[in-house]
Amino acid sequence: MTRLRALRSLAIGAAALLALSGCGAGDAGPGVVQASASLNTFNAGEVQPGVGEVTVGVTQPIKSWNTATPEGAVKDAMAALDTLYPRVWIFQPDGNSLELNHNLMTRAEVVSQNPTVVEYAISPQAVWSDGTRISSDDFEYLRNVSDRKICPTCKIYNRSGFEDVDRFEAAPDKASFKVTFKRNFVDWKALYSFSIFPAHIMRQHGDLAESFNNYLSRTMPTWSGGPYIIDSYREGVDLTLKPNPKWYGKPVNLQKVTFKVISDAAQIPIALSNGEIDVATPQPQVDLPQTLSSLADANIGFQMSEGLYFESFVLNLSDPVLKDVAVRRAIFTALDRQQLTAKTVGQIDPNVKPLGSIMVMHQQEGYEDKTKDLKLGLGDVEGAKAILRDAGYRWDGTALVQPNGERVPQLTCVFTAGNALRRDECEILSTAGAALGIPITAVTTNSLGETLTEAQGTTYDFAAAAFLGSPLVATNAFRFTTGQGYNYHNEDDVVDQGIRKAIESSSPEDAVRAVNEADRALVNDVWILPLYQQPSIVAFNKRLANVRGNDTWAGLTYNIEEWGIRPGS
Incomplete structure (x- = not known):
């Protein structure tokens, strides 16, 4: 749809590269990770045909076998199951x-x-x-x-x-x-x-x-149209794949691929260092690059690049308090996104800046900051209180009282269990709410997909969640229109019409302009507040070739049939 500007790839970084590879500049020994490599060819290399086993560490168990539903379209589940489900x-x-x-x-x-x-x-x-x-x-x-x-x-x-x-x-x-x-x-x-x-x-x-x-959602597939097929499954523990005997492409190299659940993201580096897992795409956490760099003796390399996933707060607009746009605007006006970014992802990559768009990412042509018009995320507590006063709210001591005379009740901010960054995001949101007399408590979920769709009796008020951008900006934005799978409660004709106009455009430039119109309206709805784009991190044992990050819908395993063990490893 639109052309992306060149993604900056840290890909370990030149200095860290030398430490991780154990080689001097210009050396090209087995397993050396080249920092200058293209994202599409990063870690490319020859492999031993038809041999090897690999274990991939994931932090979330499979909750649905159908990766085309909101509950099933979870990064870890898609990485495993898209090895079975083909695409054009x-x-x-x-x-x-x-x-x-x-x-x-x-x-x-x-x-x-x-x-x-x-x-x-x-x-x-x-x-x-x-x-x-x-x-x-x-x-x-x-x-x-x-x-x-x-x-x-x-x-x-x-x-x-x-x-x-x-x-x-x-x-x-x-x-x-x-x-x-x-x-x-x-x-x-x-x-x-x-x-x-x-x-x-x-x-x-x-x-x-x-x-x-x-x-399709509840039944483990015994079939496959991809390079691998399920061999065994232990709920909440692991999923093991074996080569699909009817695979119609070039024969796969690895004879066994296991996706092992490690729910505590902090344990991922430990599991890599002791050989429990060979590959992981850990959520960015404070000090993670430094921790991974310290695993050179365990032959662990990693790749870090600017990703297309963006962190956000999603609001439940069916909540009686959050139905009022004045409350939503006030909370996000009091929230300081620059401080949030600095205290979370900024400790991983200080170059990360707050994101001002929901539909167009920083590195995409046409990016505009739509949050600045509403002055969202500036940490302006007095401005937030003025919004509430104008809407008929008052304070009883430090507690906020609604126009109907009732105090604002306890609200929740849900985040995935074991994700320290999202815990911190919710806690910073809680501090912003407290400054306005709005109590917000951080609570965990083991299935963010189920929580956002309020399945199995779950619910939320705020959720710390990530969405994935795409080079197909117009169709990617379609998920935010009324009645779509990722639109949990919002209805806005301006958003719907803008995205429809983009999809029907005759040129990519016209499509981007229409998407920006819709994006501005969606930001004004204050249903989703974009926070920042996540760095994309992939860690792997350097005996493996052709494992690389892919921060798109295709995901980590987009080329799993090419993964393999380097000769001599």
Whole structure:
């Protein structure tokens, strides 16, 4: 959609590189991490074919097997399960490009415009693990569960593009298909840049909603359309993969890949150093780069780059207190984002600045700070109190009293258990609330996805959560429109219309302008407050080649079939 400016890659950093590799400048011994390498080729190298086992440390257990739902679209779960679920387009680590999955497809291209028409051809070698050919039925299934007119109760997190489809036409042999949009669609590659599922299996488990919402979410897949298939699973402990015997791409190298749950992020470096795990994408924590740098003797390297994930506070607009925009504005006016950034991520990377946009990231063309117009995040307590007074609030001692005469009750700020940075974020928010007489308590959750969707009886008032940016800015923004999977409570016609205008734009430049209009309206709703962009960190044993960060929807395992053990390791 838009071109990203070059991402700055610390990739260990030149000084730390020498310490970690044990080599002098210019040496190129086995396992040496090159700081100057492109994000798309970082840690590239030859591997031993068909041998090796790797354990990946993750901090969150799998709560849903369906990575296309809000509950299942969790970074750790997607890293594991996207090794089973194929996709047409693969986001590359630079966050700037997509590549066609040539294992799955032979062709995907626009054949005409006004409206946009795209033709797809599936590789004749592509099959599911039961031997059934991957066909147009599988793509049509994803289209159907993604379109509210066809399946209004399907709980998919991102319908972007699919509701703009006018016709889906499959060839008689189902080896190819054509998609005709209702109008021009600027981000047409977004349509199948996410996982597809086996329609022939889904049909055996009820209608669209039943198969997608229940069967696919609750049932561990015994099938695969990717390079690996599940070998074993211990709930809350680990998930182990083995090579898919029906894999239609180049043979994989690793013969066993285990995703091991280590819920306390602080234990990740210890697990790396003692060999319990080989790879991890730890949440940025204070002193983490220094800690990882100290693991040189354990042959551990790491890569750090500016990521597309951004931290935020998300508000529950169904809460009686937070329904009042004056309260929301006041709390976020009293909050000092510069102080929050300095006390949290700033201790990892002092160059990180507060983020002023929800839909466009710092490194993307068209970025504008929309929070400054409302003066959000400036730590202005007196200004915040003025907002509340003007809205009819008063104080009884230090307690804030609502216009109805009742004191503001205890509110909660939910964060993922074991995530120290988010704990600190919630505590800083609590301090800002206390200055206004609004009590906010930090509480933990073991499943942020379930909490944000208020599943299993969970709820929240504020949540410290991350969202992922994308080079496909228009369609990525679609998730914030009314009724979408990531829009939990907000309704705003200006947001909806702005994003619709962006999607239908005839050029990327027009799309960015329209997205910024919608973004400004969403910031004004004070439903989500962007905080900062997370540094992306990947730590790995240096005997492994081709493991690298990918801070896009494709994730860490986007190229897992290329992972392997370096010769001589």
